[in-house]
Amino acid sequence: MTRVVDLVEHAPAVRAALPDALGRALAAGDIVEAAPDPYVPGRWSLRAGSKVGAVVVTAPGVDEPVTVRVTPKVPVARLFFLLGHSLDPRGGWRDGDVEVAGHRDLLPALAHALERQVDRALRRGLLQGYHSTEETSLVVRGRIREADQIRRRFGATLPVEVAYDAFTTDIAENRILRAAVERLLRLPGVPREVRGRLLHQRARLADVTVIVRGQPLPSWQPTRLNSRYHHALRLARTILEDASVEHAPGGLRVDGFLFDMNKLFEDFVTVALKETCRGSGLSARLQDPHHLDEATAIRMKPDLVLYGTDGVPCAVVDAKYKAEKRHGFPDADLYQMLAYCTALGLSEGHLVYAKGNASHAAHRVRHAGILIHQHALDLDQEPAGLLADIEEVARRLVNTPRV
Structure with a gap:
């Protein structure tokens, strides 16, 4: 027990x-x-x-x-909206896509969402594609790997070291889906009925190679041919990459699944702002590396920097997912944004928080003339209202005066 x-x-x-x-x-x-x-x-x-x-x-x-x-703190359905929008702002999930409203806990909702996405992806059968294969064969197929043939067979005619492209279901997209299904089946807390449906999806992917734990995930590129897989693959990679916890240090075992709300909020804010500013003629770079000092010894990496057509920075943003505090937001965030503005030569900077004790505020720094904005997003509101707040922040970014 x-x-x-x-x-x-x-x-x-x-x-x-x-x-x-x-x-x-x-x-x-x-x-x-x-x-x-x-x-x-x-x-x-x-x-x-x-x-x-x-x-x-x-x-x-x-x-x-x-x-x-x-x-x-936020409803699970809202968390999935943040996740879906950060993964795909143009075709992000809708409530009907993930169907998590009936789940109060994150892991059951996550397992249910993946199973539904995988089922939609496989409804018309498994995607097929060309997979490069190297093997030893008694029949010549594709091309002979001459160097391997000489090194391994010492001039013998058979067997033959060959390489060929096979048209198969054992491709990167299906391997990623199976790996995510296998991962969730190992986790505790997945409801019995969802586990049963995940086992059914695993059976549909039975002929696909299992990715061994610790191996890198195969790469895939979104195309028109695999468009029905896109949502499932993005959710699967989220499950398989940095959000999973699975290790055994010193005889201890920790097994489960965690979302870091700091990272999720930061991803949502920066991706949503980048998408909203797309039509302004400005370009956005996420996690843009810079240096504070002339000797380039002090590194800094703002969450988002907007550039004009001349390649000069024109706005900077840092997203902060903070717990509510009695006296408002931490002063250290203001000092950090002051450093960003100073190094980038900007007259204004923007801090974006999850809803706390303050709405929009602005502080002008003495003797520097730099104006630092603090924006607060209410994550409890409906997606339309949240995106409207993002558009208001984007409007302020685009209208930031140039030095």
């Missing part, structure tokens, strides 16, 4: 009875903030930060693992 601890993103700490080995595993795993109770042995204080999802932690000598579930 697994004990379950339910937390809410950035909510007050929860006290839970845990074996010390599991408490130390949580503290060392950068999953939640965990601290032992100084007065009551075996009790730990657990507080969730910006990572949401679910993980199971097991430790040597502990029979009962612990499942930690972190619920996001």
